[in-house]
Amino acid sequence: MKKTILTIAVAVVMQLSYAEGIHPPDSDLTILDNAGNVEKVKILNSFSQYYSDKVPQKAIHYALQALQHSEQAGIPAGQAEAMFYLGTAYYQLNAYNEATQWLVRARQMYQQIDDDHGVAGCLNRLGNTQQLKTNYVEALRYYREALVLNEEINDKSEIARSLTNIGSIHQLFGNYREAIDYQIRSLNIYEEMNNHEGLAWSYLNLARLFKKLSEYKKALDYVNKSFVLYDEISNSGGSKTGVTLCLKETGSIYQEMGDLGKALEYSNKVLELNIAARNNHGIANTLGTIGQIYFNRKEYEKGLENLLHATEKKVKLNDSTDLPVLYRYLGLTYLQLKDYPRATDYLFKALSLAQEQSLKNEVMDAYKSLATLSFAQGKMKEAYGYQIQYIAMKDSLNVKEITEKEMQNEFSKKEKQMELESAVQEVRLQRQKIIIWFSVTCMLGVLLLAISIYRNYNAKKKANRQLALQNEEIREQRDHIVHQNQLITDSIHYAVRIQRALLPRPGFIQEAIGNHFIFFLPRDIVSGDFYWVSKKENIVFVAVADCTGHGVPGAFMSMLGVAFLNEIVNRKNISEPGEILNQLRSSIIDALHQSDKNTETKDGMDIALVAIDRANEMLKFSGAHNSCYLFHNGIANEIKAHKMPIGVHYDNDFDDFTTQQIPVKKGDKVYLFTDGYADQFGGDKNMKFKQKNLRDLFMTIQDIPMAEQRNVLEKTFFSWKRNYPQVDDILVMGICI
Numbered sequence: 001m002k003k004t005i006l007t008i009a010v011a012v013v014m015q016l017s018y019a020e021g022i023h024p025p026d027s028d029l030t031i032l033d034n035a036g037n038v039e040k041v042k043i044l045n046s047f048s049q050y051y052s053d054k055v056p057q058k059a060i061h062y063a064l065q066a067l068q069h070s071e072q073a074g075i076p077a078g079q080a081e082a083m084f085y086l087g088t089a090y091y092q093l094n095a096y097n098e099a100t101q102w103l104v105r106a107r108q109m110y111q112q113i114d115d116d117h118g119v120a121g122c123l124n125r126l127g128n129t130q131q132l133k134t135n136y137v138e139a140l141r142y143y144r145e146a147l148v149l150n151e152e153i154n155d156k157s158e159i160a161r162s163l164t165n166i167g168s169i170h171q172l173f174g175n176y177r178e179a180i181d182y183q184i185r186s187l188n189i190y191e192e193m194n195n196h197e198g199l200a201w202s203y204l205n206l207a208r209l210f211k212k213l214s215e216y217k218k219a220l221d222y223v224n225k226s227f228v229l230y231d232e233i234s235n236s237g238g239s240k241t242g243v244t245l246c247l248k249e250t251g252s253i254y255q256e257m258g259d260l261g262k263a264l265e266y267s268n269k270v271l272e273l274n275i276a277a278r279n280n281h282g283i284a285n286t287l288g289t290i291g292q293i294y295f296n297r298k299e300y301e302k303g304l305e306n307l308l309h310a311t312e313k314k315v316k317l318n319d320s321t322d323l324p325v326l327y328r329y330l331g332l333t334y335l336q337l338k339d340y341p342r343a344t345d346y347l348f349k350a351l352s353l354a355q356e357q358s359l360k361n362e363v364m365d366a367y368k369s370l371a372t373l374s375f376a377q378g379k380m381k382e383a384y385g386y387q388i389q390y391i392a393m394k395d396s397l398n399v400k401e402i403t404e405k406e407m408q409n410e411f412s413k414k415e416k417q418m419e420l421e422s423a424v425q426e427v428r429l430q431r432q433k434i435i436i437w438f439s440v441t442c443m444l445g446v447l448l449l450a451i452s453i454y455r456n457y458n459a460k461k462k463a464n465r466q467l468a469l470q471n472e473e474i475r476e477q478r479d480h481i482v483h484q485n486q487l488i489t490d491s492i493h494y495a496v497r498i499q500r501a502l503l504p505r506p507g508f509i510q511e512a513i514g515n516h517f518i519f520f521l522p523r524d525i526v527s528g529d530f531y532w533v534s535k536k537e538n539i540v541f542v543a544v545a546d547c548t549g550h551g552v553p554g555a556f557m558s559m560l561g562v563a564f565l566n567e568i569v570n571r572k573n574i575s576e577p578g579e580i581l582n583q584l585r586s587s588i589i590d591a592l593h594q595s596d597k598n599t600e601t602k603d604g605m606d607i608a609l610v611a612i613d614r615a616n617e618m619l620k621f622s623g624a625h626n627s628c629y630l631f632h633n634g635i636a637n638e639i640k641a642h643k644m645p646i647g648v649h650y651d652n653d654f655d656d657f658t659t660q661q662i663p664v665k666k667g668d669k670v671y672l673f674t675d676g677y678a679d680q681f682g683g684d685k686n687m688k689f690k691q692k693n694l695r696d697l698f699m700t701i702q703d704i705p706m707a708e709q710r711n712v713l714e715k716t717f718f719s720w721k722r723n724y725p726q727v728d729d730i731l732v733m734g735i736c737i
Contacts, residue, residue, distance in 0.1 A: 041070045041078035048085040052092060059089035080109035080118055087125060096129050103129065120149045120158055127165055131172075140169045160189040160198055164205065171209060180209050200229035200242055204249060211253050214643075219253050244273045244282065248289075255293065264293050284313035288326050295329055300336045307333060324354040324362040328369055335373050343373055364393035499526055499555050502562045504533040512540050513612075515736035517710035521676075521717070522729050528554015529674045529729040532562055534569050538615045541569055541580075544733050545607040546626065546674035548647075553603075554729070560591060561605055561646075577609045577622035578659035585624075585646045585657070594648040604647020608672045612664075614737065619664045622657050629695060630662060631669040631702045636695060637662075668737040669702050676728035677713075682720040689720055698734075709734055 032040055044066035051059040063085040070078030083106035090099035103126050110118030127142035147162035167182030183205050190198035203226035210219040223246055230242030251266030267290045274282035287310035294303030311326050331347035334340070347370050354362035367390040374383035509516065512535040520531070528547040533540070543565060547557030564587040568574050574583060584607075588594075592603055606625035613619070621628060623641025630637045642657055664670075678691040697716060701709045713732055 037069060037073035038075060038078070041066050041073070041075055041082075044069065045078065045081045045085060048082070048089065052085055052088045056089040056092040059085060059092075063089065076109060076113050077115070080106050080113065080115065083109060084118065084122060084125070087122075087129075091125065091129055091132075094132075096133050099129050100126065116149055116153045117155060117158075120146045120153070120155065120162075123149065124158070124161060124165060131165075131169065136169055136172055140166065143169065156189050156193055157195065157198070160186040160193075160195075160202075163189070164202065167205070171212070176209050176212050180206065183209065196229050197233060197238075197242075200226045200233070203229070204242075204245060207249055207253070211249075211256055214256070216253055216257050220250070223249050223253065240273060240277060244270055244277075244279075247273070248286070251289070255296075260293050260297050264290065264297075267293060280313060280317055281319055284310050284317065284319065285322065287313065288322060288329075291326070292329055295333055295336075298336075300333050304330070304333045304337070320353065320357065324350045324357065324359055324366070327353065328362070328366055331373070332369055335369075335376060340373065340377055347373060360393060364390055367393060499530075499559065502559055503530065509533050513542065513735055515706050517706040517734045519710050519713045519717075519730065519732040521714075521726070521731075523676075523726045524552075526552055526555035527729045527731075528558060529676065529731040530558035530561060531672075531731060531733055532565050534566070536569065536573070536575065538613060539575060540612045540614075541575075541577075541609070542612065542672065542733065542735065543607055543609040544626065544672035544674060544731055545605050545646075546676070546729070546731070547605040548603040557603060557605060560588065561607075564588070564591075575611060576659045577611050577620050578657040580609060581607065581622050581624060581646065581657035585654075588647050592647070604645040604649070606641075606645055606674070608641060610670060610672065610735075612670075612735070612737065614666075617664055617666075619662045619670065619737075621660045621662065624657065626672070626674065628673075629671045629698055630664070631671075631698065632665065634699075634702065636699055638695070664737050666737055669698075670735040670737065671698050671732065672735075673732040674729065676730040677717065677732055679728055680717065680721055680724075680730070681727060682722050682724050686724060706734055706736060 032043060035043060044062045048059045048063035048066060051062065063082045067079060067082035067086070070076070070082060083102050087099045087101075087103035087106060090096075090102060103122050107119055107122035107126070110116075110122060123142045123146035127139045127146065130136075130139035130142060143162055143165040147159065147166065150158040150162055163182045163186040167179040167186070170176075170179035170182060183202055187199065187202040187206070190202055203222045207219045207221075207223035207226065210216070210222065227243065227246035227250075230246055234240045234243050247266050247270045251263045251270065254260075254266065255263035267286055271283065271286040271290065274286055287306045291303045291305075291307035291310060294300070294306060297303075307326055307330050311323070311330065314320070314323055314326070327346045327350035331343045331345075331350060334343035334346060347366060351363065351366035351370065354366055367386050371383045371386035371390060374380070374386060504512075509518075512533055518531060520527070520529070522529070530545055530547070532543040532545070535541070545558070545561055547554045547561060561584070564584050565580070568580050568583045568587070572583070574580050588604060594603075606623075608623040608626035608628045609621070610628065611620040619630065621639045623639075624644060624646045625641055627641045628639050630639060639660055639662065642655070644655065673694065675691075678689050678694050680689050681687065682689065697713070701712050704712070717730065
C-alpha cells in the first residue's frame, strides 16, 4: 500500500514540476529515501528522461544510478530503460559511438523481456544516430525495421514517426517526391489520431520539401498550416518552439524566392522570440541569418554588425555549428568594404574550420571566395590556384552525389545478401536433419536399407522420365517463345514504318524551315521522342517532344501527339503556342481518360513549341518542362518552359500554358531538344552529360554550318557515351532564322 501511494505521489509531483516549470524534478532528492527498489529505479530513469535534452551530463548521471540499482535488484525493465536514456543522452552530446553502444544493449534487453515498444524506440533512435553519422543506408535499415515492428504492435504514433524518419532519408538522397509520399502517409495517421503536434510537424516537413522543389506557394501553404497548429499549442501553455520554427522556415522560403524584405521581417520575428525565450543558440543562429540577408541586400554595414554579433555569441557558447558559413560571409563583407586584410583573415578561418569539420561544400565555397578576393587584389596566380581547388572540390562532390544515389541500391544488395545467408543456414539445418534421419535408418538394418535403395531406384527412374518430359516441354515452349518474339519484332519494325510516315518529310521540313539540322537517335527500334513541323501562311510551327517512356509505349504516345497537333493547328487554326499546348493537354487527358491526379494513367509528354514569323522577325514559344535556347549575336538566351507536363501531374493545378514573344534577327539560332542527350551517362566517371554542357556545346558550334553542327553533336554524344548503354531517346533540332 505504501509503495502504491509513494508511486502515485512521485508521478503527481513530477507532472506538476514539468507543467508549472517551478523547479527541476530532482530538486528534492529525499523522495528517493523511502522508495523501494522498483520505485527508485523508475524515479531515477524519469530524472534522466527529464534532463536528456536539457543537461545530458545530468541525464547520464541519473541513468547510471538507475542502471546500477536495477542490476542489483534484478529489474530488467529498469536496466533496458536506463540503457535507452544513456544512449539518448550521448546522442544529445553528439557522442554517436557511445550512443550506439548503449542503444544496442538496450535493444537486446528489451528483446529479452519481449517489450516490442522498447525495441521499436531503440530502432528509431539507432536510425537517428546513424543518420547523423551520415550512414544513411544503415539508418534506413533501422527505420524500416522500426516501421515493421510498430505496424505489428499497431502503435500508430510510432508508425507515423517511422514514416517521417524514412522520408527524411529520401530527402537526403534527393528523392523529394518519395519523401513527400512518406510525409503524407505520416500526416494521414496524425489526422486520424487528431494529434495536433504531429500534424504541425508533418506540415512543417512538407513545407521544407516543397521549398527544395522550388514550389514556394505550396511550401508557404504548408508552413502556414503548421503555424496555426503550433500557435494553438503555444496559447494552450505548450512550447513556443514550433512557432519559432515556422517563422524561421517562412523567412527561409522568402529568402529562396528572392524576397529579402519579407525574409528579413520574419527573421526579426524569430529573433524576438529567441530573445524572449533566452535561447542563446537560437539568437546566434538568427543573427547570422539576418547578417546574410543584409549582405545579399548589399547593406554591408548592417550585415557586418549582425554577423560579428552572431560569431561572438557562438564562440562564447562553444557552438561551432555554421561558424564556417559566418566566417565566410564576414570575409565577403570585408571584401565588399575593401578591407582586404580582415577579409583574408576571416576567409582563411572559414576554410580551416570547414576542413576541420569535414564540411566539403563549405570548403568548396571558401576556396571560391578566396579566389574572388585574390582577383580583387590583382593576385592572379593565387586566384588561379584557389579556383583550381574550387573546381576539384566541385568535381569530387558531384561524384559523392552519385555515390549517395547508389547507396540505396547497395542497401537492397545487403538485404538480399542477408536473405541468402539465411537460406544457406536453412539448407545446413536441413542437411543435419537428413544425416540424423539416415543414421537412424541405418540402425533399422540391412533390410530397410535395401528397401530404401529399391525405392530410390524406382524414384530415380520416375524422375528421369519426368525430366525427359519436362525437357521436351521446355523445348516446345522455347520454340514458341522464339516464334512469338519474331512476330513481335516484325510488328515493331512495321510500327517504325508507321511512325516514320507520321513524322514530317525531309523535303517539307527543308521547304518550311530552311537551314536546319535534326539529330534523332531512338534508344529502341521505335521512339518516344518526336518532332513535328507545320506551316500556316507565313508562320512555321516546330515542336520537339518527349513522351512518357520509350520504345513501343512511347511510340504510341508520339503518334497521339502528332495527330492532335495536326488537328489543333491545321484544322482548328490555333496559332498561339500557349493555347496550342492547352488544347493538346485537354486532348491527351481525354484520350487517356485521366480524370484526376489519382488516376493510374500518368502518361503524357514534355514539349517545346515555337512559332517562327520571319516576315515580322518574331519568335513565339511555349513549353512543358522542355525549354529552348536562342542565340543572338553569339549570346545564349534560355527561354524557360512551364514546370508541368502535357497530361495530369502531381499538383493537378492545371495552370494555363502561356506564350512568350521574343524578337529575332536573320542568322539567329534556335535549339530545341529533349532530355535524352543531357541525361546520358558516360565520360571517365560515368556521370550525366548535363544540360549546362549541352548549352556550352551549342555555344561552341553555333557559327558553323548546320550539317556540321549535327555531326559534332553526334560525334560528341558517342565519344561521351563510350560503351555505356544509351539511357533514353535522343532528339536535338537546330534552326537558323
